[in-house]
Amino acid sequence: MEDFSKYAHSSAHLAVARRDYAALRNIVSTLPRVAKAGEVNTEEESLAAEVQADAISAVIDRRDVPGRETPLHLAVRLRDPVSAEILMAAGADWSLQNENGWSALQEAVCNREESIAMIIARHYQPLAWAKWCRRLPRIVASATRIRDFYMEITFHFESTVIPFIGRIAPSDTYRIWKRGSNLRADMTLAGFDGFRIQRSDQTFLFLGEGYSSEDGNVNLQPGSLIVLAHKEKEITNALEGAGAQPTEAEVAHEVALMSQTNMYRPGIDVTQAELISHLNWRRQERTEMVGNWKAKVYDMLHVMVSVKSRRVPGAMTDEELFSVDDEERTANGENNDEYDDVLTAEERMQLDSALRMGNSDGPCEDDEHGVVECQENGEANGVSKDKKSWFGWNKKGSKNAGDDPEDSKILKKFSKLAPEGSNHKALDHQKSTSEFPKEDMGDSKRGKDKSSKKKKKKGPTSETKHESEYKKGLRPVLWLTPDFPLKTDELLPLLDILANKVKAVRRLRELLTTKLPHGTFPVKVAIPIVPTIRVLVTFTKFEELQPSEEFSTPLSSPAHFQDAKSKDSEGSVSWISWMRGSRGGQSSDSDSHRYKDEVDPFLIPSDYTWVDANEKKRRLKAKKAKSKKHRKQAAARNGEGTTHQASEEVEE
Known part of the structure; x- marks a missing residue:
């Protein structure tokens, strides 16, 4: 029997607890109406719509109750599909987490409440699209106020004990153009599978101002996000069909996919992060030059990465899932010993030893490289495999994440949308990233701590048998400078557009959400992967762009421009090579300057095919x-x- 007194201060919770559907409908009817897609067109209207959305959320999404459950969480726990339907129709945020770190949708799947899971899945796509549309004018206006620039960000690995790491580890230089409210990002690194490189020469174009080709054949609405695949010469609209209501077959398929694998919730917590400056031999703060900027070096302490797993009744075990994955890799002709052609036997042994050190069982601490491991008690359903992929770059680990938006066909459409703002304490990468809700990682952390205490007090329980949590402490190193032209708050909204598509950008964004010294910018970040390997993210170049009207767009088509360039000396770089970006290298100052002057970076090639x-x-x-x-x-x-x-x- 539910204790109604603990919900006395929340009318929505109380109505759900009592199954008083008339009262719940009455509560919902008094709330402002959520703005639909297409109704918000200006920044003022966007701000007003956000105020209305906050007013709605304050009633139907409040979590100031025991267990930090939203009314939707309560409806799931009480197995009440009617209340769930009323709440979702009113715009409830299904992605908010309870004190144990799980969303209402995840709770429904884990409790085998398929009818409620389908109700949530039926509504979240239109809700996410409406949220994106009402925020778009504000995003466009904010981007317009930021200075126009060209920037390069490099990603590469280094190791103190593995000199050959550069031959096998992924690296890339992301080239980013921002002009007006348009954003372009060129990259050749699609993702990671352990240390296997997944190359994909592609460009992301966010067209806040829309686009019209000179011949009139291509017309894109403001806020369009397209992807150019240069090898295939194809263009896709990343938001195509995003506002469509999913069919019942699609909803059922989505819920079935979630039920086939266990739940995994990776996240990074920087709420307790603390910066400690490096000192040189004179006991003075250590400084280094990073690009053109003089930066001070800091350790970031108390950063925690965690992977929380939860058993889904009837789902495949991790062993079964990995077995299927291995069969697919074998069937596709993939060789597990992919390093044999680039490494000697001795070098391969060094690599295996380093990876085993990073994935060893039990707690360990490495002061130099800043990696600390710990694991909560509970039956680990494949936790040892989670350890190998704790940073989210192992194919087996990421494939487990049935609740990850990158493994969800429907939610992939929203994985590129921009989040609410830059005030995130941290992010948990689960389905909630499709809508970019305001996630309180501090609340999640407190919930995890409480859960751990309960486990220790009560001993093994039914919950303990089905949940486990693996944590790894990090000690990133930051190079901070007051001289970088952009502020962190200015860069975050731009990274948001790419963060959920590119894991490396996502990790960088998470670290930038911590409180840095006022007026400083991290021009370089070193993130430990295992005790002897770390990834370096460096802002190597920043140049302000000239006003858009001064761009000299070539008169000929891109194909003709490429032909003309090929007639130059062998040292020149073709237009299509510039479009593709370098494979991990940096362009020279003269090259990048020349192409920024000669070609409009937001020109869509006419010889590419739309898919x-x-x-x-x-x-x-x-x-x-x-x-x-x-x-x-x-x-x-x-x-x-x-x-x-x-x-x-x-x-x-």
Whole structure:
């Protein structure tokens, strides 16, 4: 029997607890109406719509109750689909976390409440799109007020004990242009699989001002986000169909996918972060030159990365999931010893030793590289495998994340949308990233601490058997300068556009959310991966762009421009090479300056082919069918091999 007294101060909670649907509908009817897509067109209207949204959230999303449950969480726990439908129709934020760090949708899936999970899944796509549309005018206006610039950010790995790390570890230089409310990012690094490089020459174009080609064949609305794949010469609209109501088949498929794998919630907590300056031999603050900027060096203490896992009844075990993954890799002809062609046997042993050091069981601390490990008690359902992918770059680990937006076909459309603001304490990468809600990581941390205390007091419980949490302490190193032309608060909204598409940018954004000394900017960040390996993120270049009207857009088409450039000396770089970006290297000052002057970076190539959502679905279906066929063939070959081996043993 629910104790109603603890909900006396919250009318929405009380109505849900009592199953008083008439009262709940009456509460919802008195709230302001949520602005729909297309109704907000100016910055003033956007600000007003946000005020209305906050007023709605203050009633139906409040968490000042035991367990920090929203009314939607309570409806899930009470197995009440009627209340869940009323709340979701009113615009409830399903992604907010309770004190244990789980959203209402995750709770519904873990409790096998498929009807409630489908209600939430049916509503969250239109709600996310409406939220994006009402914030878009404010995002565009904010971007316009920031100075126009060209910037380069490099990502590469280094190791104190593995000199050959540069040959196998991924690296890239991200080139970013900002002009008006338009943003362009060129990159060649799509992602990581352990240390396997996933290359993809691509460009992200956020067109806050819209786009119209000279021939009139291409017209894009303001706020469009497109992706240019340069190798395939294809263009996709990342937000195509984002506002469409999902079909019942899509909703059922989405919920079924969530139920097939266990829940994983990786996150990084910087709420307790503290900066300690490096001292030189004179006991003075250590300074270094990073690019053109003089920076002081700091250690960042008390940063915690965690992976929380939760068993979903009836879902595949981690071993089964990994087995399927291994079969797919084998069927696709992938060799597990992918480093054998670039490393000697001795170097391979050094690499394996370093990775084992980073994934060893039990607590360990490395003062020099700033890695600390710990694990909460509870039955670890594949936690040892989580350790190997705690930084989110291991394919097996990321594939586990049934609640990760990158593994969700429907929510992929929203993985590029910008978050609410730059006041995040930290982020948890789960489905909530599709809407970028305001997440209180401090609350989540307190919830985890409380959960840990409960486990220690009560001993093994049913919850303990199904939940586990792995934590790793980090000690990043930051190079801070007061001279960088951009402020952190100015850069964060721009990184938000890329953060959920590019993991390296996402990790950088998380660290930037901590409180840095006033007026400073981190021009370089070193993030430990394992005790002997770290990734370096460096802002290597920043140049203000000339006003847009002074850009000299070439008169000919991009293809003709490329042909003209090819007639120059061999040392010149073609237009298409500039479009693709360098493979981990940095362009010279003269090269980057020349191309910024000669070519409009926001020009869409006319010889590229547009690929719509239906074509992408067709390709995905064909890829799945091919993978399934390969798995069957591999299984058949394995069966024949086993039979042949058994017959030989019988003959002997």
